[in-house]
Amino acid sequence: MLHTFVALVEDKPGVLTRVASLFRRLNINIVSLTVGHSERLGVSRMTIVCDASPTAGHRIAASLYKLENVLQVDDIGQLSHVARELALIKVAATPQTRSQVFELAEVFRARIVDLAPESLMIEITGVESKIEGLIQVLNENGDRILEISRTGRMVMRRGQHTSKVLEAMRVPGMETAEDLKAEESAEAPSDELMAEETGLRE
Amino acid sequence: MGTAKKGHSHSTQTGGAAKAPATGGTRLTGAEILWATLEGEGVDVVFGYPGGAILPAYDALRKFPIRHVLVRHEQGASHMADGYARASGKVGVAIATSGPGATNLVTGIATAMLDSVPMVCITGQVSSKVLGTDAFQEVDITGITLPLTKHNYLVTRAEEVAPVLRQAFMVARSGRPGPVLVDITKDAQQGSAEFNFVAAEPKPHRPHPMLKTESAATVQAAELIRSAKKPVILAGHGIIQSAAYAQVRTLAERMKIPVASTLLGLGAFPASHPLSLGMMGMHGEAWVNHAIQQSDLLIACGMRFDDRVTGSLATYAPNAKKIHMEVDPAEINKNVKADVALIGDLKEVLEALLPHLAPRADNGESAWLREIEASKGEVAVRDIKNLPDSGHLYAAHVMHDLWRATDGKAIVVTDVGQHQMWEAQYYKHDEPRTLITSGGLGTMGFALPAAIGAKIACPEKEVWVVAGDGGFQMTAAELSTAAQEDLDLKIAVVNNGYLGMVRQWQEFFYEKNYEASPLRSPDFVKLAEAHGIRGVAVHKRSEVLPAVAEARSHKGPFVINFQVEKEDSVYPMIPAGSALHEMIRRPNNPLVETAQDK
Numbered sequence A: 001m002l003h004t005f006v007a008l009v010e011d012k013p014g015v016l017t018r019v020a021s022l023f024r025r026l027n028i029n030i031v032s033l034t035v036g037h038s039e040r041l042g043v044s045r046m047t048i049v050c051d052a053s054p055t056a057g058h059r060i061a062a063s064l065y066k067l068e069n070v071l072q073v074d075d076i077g078q079l080s081h082v083a084r085e086l087a088l089i090k091v092a093a094t095p096q097t098r099s100q101v102f103e104l105a106e107v108f109r110a111r112i113v114d115l116a117p118e119s120l121m122i123e124i125t126g127v128e129s130k131i132e133g134l135i136q137v138l139n140e141n142g143d144r145i146l147e148i149s150r151t152g153r154m155v156m157r158r159g160q161h162t163s164k165v166l167e168a169m170r171v172p173g174m175e176t177a178e179d180l181k182a183e184e185s186a187e188a189p190s191d192e193l194m195a196e197e198t199g200l201r202e
Numbered sequence B: 001m002g003t004a005k006k007g008h009s010h011s012t013q014t015g016g017a018a019k020a021p022a023t024g025g026t027r028l029t030g031a032e033i034l035w036a037t038l039e040g041e042g043v044d045v046v047f048g049y050p051g052g053a054i055l056p057a058y059d060a061l062r063k064f065p066i067r068h069v070l071v072r073h074e075q076g077a078s079h080m081a082d083g084y085a086r087a088s089g090k091v092g093v094a095i096a097t098s099g100p101g102a103t104n105l106v107t108g109i110a111t112a113m114l115d116s117v118p119m120v121c122i123t124g125q126v127s128s129k130v131l132g133t134d135a136f137q138e139v140d141i142t143g144i145t146l147p148l149t150k151h152n153y154l155v156t157r158a159e160e161v162a163p164v165l166r167q168a169f170m171v172a173r174s175g176r177p178g179p180v181l182v183d184i185t186k187d188a189q190q191g192s193a194e195f196n197f198v199a200a201e202p203k204p205h206r207p208h209p210m211l212k213t214e215s216a217a218t219v220q221a222a223e224l225i226r227s228a229k230k231p232v233i234l235a236g237h238g239i240i241q242s243a244a245y246a247q248v249r250t251l252a253e254r255m256k257i258p259v260a261s262t263l264l265g266l267g268a269f270p271a272s273h274p275l276s277l278g279m280m281g282m283h284g285e286a287w288v289n290h291a292i293q294q295s296d297l298l299i300a301c302g303m304r305f306d307d308r309v310t311g312s313l314a315t316y317a318p319n320a321k322k323i324h325m326e327v328d329p330a331e332i333n334k335n336v337k338a339d340v341a342l343i344g345d346l347k348e349v350l351e352a353l354l355p356h357l358a359p360r361a362d363n364g365e366s367a368w369l370r371e372i373e374a375s376k377g378e379v380a381v382r383d384i385k386n387l388p389d390s391g392h393l394y395a396a397h398v399m400h401d402l403w404r405a406t407d408g409k410a411i412v413v414t415d416v417g418q419h420q421m422w423e424a425q426y427y428k429h430d431e432p433r434t435l436i437t438s439g440g441l442g443t444m445g446f447a448l449p450a451a452i453g454a455k456i457a458c459p460e461k462e463v464w465v466v467a468g469d470g471g472f473q474m475t476a477a478e479l480s481t482a483a484q485e486d487l488d489l490k491i492a493v494v495n496n497g498y499l500g501m502v503r504q505w506q507e508f509f510y511e512k513n514y515e516a517s518p519l520r521s522p523d524f525v526k527l528a529e530a531h532g533i534r535g536v537a538v539h540k541r542s543e544v545l546p547a548v549a550e551a552r553s554h555k556g557p558f559v560i561n562f563q564v565e566k567e568d569s570v571y572p573m574i575p576a577g578s579a580l581h582e583m584i585r586r587p588n589n590p591l592v593e594t595a596q597d598k
Helices: A017-023 A056-065 A098-107 A127-140 A164-170 A177-186 A191-198 B002-014 B028-038 B052-061 B073-086 B098-113 B158-173 B186-190 B215-227 B236-240 B244-257 B286-294 B348-356 B365-382 B397-407 B418-426 B447-457 B468-472 B478-484 B500-509 B523-529 B541-553
Strands: A001-010 A029-037 A041-053 A069-076 A079-092 A111-115 A119-126 A145-148 A154-157 B026-029 B045-048 B067-070 B090-097 B121-127 B151-155 B179-185 B192-195 B231-235 B260-261 B276-279 B297-301 B320-326 B340-343 B411-414 B463-468 B490-495 B534-539 B558-563
Touching: A001 A017, A001 A056, A001 A154, A017 A029, A017 A041, A017 A056, A079 A127, A079 B073, A098 A111, A098 A119, A098 A127, A098 B098, A119 A127, A127 A145, A154 B558, A164 B348, B026 B028, B026 B541, B028 B052, B028 B186, B045 B073, B052 B090, B052 B121, B052 B179, B052 B186, B067 B447, B067 B478, B073 B090, B073 B098, B073 B121, B073 B447, B090 B098, B098 B121, B098 B179, B121 B158, B121 B186, B151 B158, B158 B179, B158 B186, B158 B192, B179 B186, B215 B297, B215 B320, B215 B340, B215 B348, B231 B244, B231 B286, B236 B348, B244 B348, B260 B286, B276 B286, B276 B418, B286 B365, B320 B348, B340 B348, B397 B418, B397 B463, B397 B490, B397 B541, B411 B447, B418 B463, B418 B490, B418 B500, B447 B463, B447 B468, B447 B478, B447 B490, B463 B468, B468 B490, B490 B523, B523 B534, B523 B558, B534 B541, B541 B558
Parallel strands: B045 B067, B045 B090, B090 B121, B121 B179, B151 B179, B231 B260, B231 B297, B260 B276, B297 B320, B320 B340, B411 B463, B463 B490, B490 B558, B534 B558
Antiparallel strands: A001 A041, A001 A069, A029 A041, A079 A119, A079 A145, A079 A154, A111 A119, B026 B192
16 A cells, blocks of 8 residues: 655755665665755655555654654654645647647646647646546547656645644644644545545546 | 874873863864774774775874774674674774775674664775765775664764764664764865864764653553463563663563573573573474463563564464563564554663562462473473483583583673574573674674674673684684784684584475585684684593683683584474474484494
8 A cells, every 4th residue: 555654854965865775675665755845944855655565654654763864754644634746747739739738737727838839748736646637638638748747746734733843843842642643633624625636537 | 293293192181091081172183083082982992904094093093092903804893893892782893994894894784783783883985085986995885884774974074073973872872772884084084173072972862753652551561461371571682782681580570470582682581590481483492482382471572573583473472462662663563463562761661560560479380380391391301411421522512511611601602503503502691791692694703703802892701702613714814813912712613514504404494405515624723723822622522521621721712623413403493484383303313323423
């Protein structure tokens, strides 16, 4: 099954290798890995999606914490969260066939960000299934896809929850695991939001 | 060379007897800072081998009161640092140059990693300006050791030397200990910086965030222990790491719970204690594994359910609930599902648990202990040490006699293979840190260098190397080191002319196809003499005790070559992946006792 972890790590050379090497050593395939700056200077945020047995989550999180450069790990699991991915898709299209693609993009709330005589580029943001939906429709429509670039999943938990490490740095002894659990059950995701996230395929 | 002069004056200030580390803002070279920091961390001996990229450090060494032991191969340096750490509980330090010097350390680093031994390895590295250019003797040692160390560092500036080294010591010691490597470029050693030991103190170590035991779990564990009919304590290396000897003993005695030990747990609970069962697992005695299989509650203290301990996981202790006390959260539910996990330093965990346990009412022996005792009788008659002296010399005899001769008080450092298991079976360790052996990685060649480290850590203790003829030859060059340091080290080579454990597996599982396991060795007595070391050969059981006595009364290193039965096997044995009760037993009429052997 797919596991999603958010890890806050020190922004130093070699940290990405250490994290990636851990998964390699556990013989777990990383499905996607995104890294970028977090809200704190010197701290990077990674979202790691990997395919592992349902019980592997604890060991992965515990092992990540054993890396000296890892500050915080969050095993997202079933917790209420927002997940997004950005994709750039280049499609072969002439001035005559463009309008068809424009319409599809409109339906998927995607944007056209580049036009060339032979092709155009679509930018789409959403959960994976929404992006896959657009790709599928383009294929079914006979539009030739020339290039796809996807960022992989980024995840942020909903509501009050913020990075525990950063909380701890500001206010010592913040929330406990029990608080977090209570908070999660209090805010189940609404159906409309879920529908928006999963796009139009369903 | 103004900086060097300052460094010299620093050493005259602090050299000699007990000294405080330099705390002022003295300007020193990176090389001097390296030694000054080690001195501040309480290091008085390092094991190493010089070379181009570490020469600036070696050049500065004379200014500091640190003993350097010159090894014959860098693998020896990492094993010595390891043996030093295991014998003393302090952080061992190995030092090597870049490239081949660094890669030669790797086996010893992996050995320390798998057995959670605190160690700091320092390697020289090519200058930062040429990093990544395949410069002479350049190797990416931080890349190579990334999965073999707790953490590693590349230092490219003199300013970083002290803070990084201090951090390295903290990481090596803290939580579940382990090896740390610090790779220091040549220009970082040659450059200079302000040295302030106190200011270089690292931030306090962050405990593993998942390292907390809910009091509910402690209560639950106590409940399980109180209601158990057939409990067994599994005593691991963690008891020694946490120095939780008294707590484990209290738990066992108060609740009348028998104690089985892992290989690395031997000595954590006295072998002579009535509740001690002995070693569990692949070569554990039958009654130990029987007790575990019959148990209704396993109380794991600082052990990780290694495959050599559990055999087949599907059939492991099927009726037992498991309480897992462990400092590393990543070990919980890794191999065996824990019913209750008490995560934390073992001593603290047990101190929280013990107040919940009132002494058992039945003061005498419980039915469970009687059941275990009854299962011993049948096994004892098969024990080779109880067979009459047939003129043959068995390794088991050697271990048993060595134990008797040394009163069980020596530090024994074993290599890997049959002799290692015989030692574990027949040398009864009553004290912690008296058995030093490579358990997790199973590194042949470990014994001699690790024993050198142990002897240097504990000069007042009697230290014995017990090695096979195969493993001994892997690092026999360190005999020179023992001779040069004039160490009072006793070396027992258990020589059967085979890579014995390989031969045993071939006998049991590969239809006696003894491919590449027969082994021709040099005359170890002459080899010792070539090093200026005294040696004797022993062929009969009657010669064992006199030879051991001679070795003990001799000042300085001493080698005994025990020429033992060639095709003996370690019994009992649980084939890898089998259930703990599916063991191969020593035949009643030992196969080795044939006419051809006469």
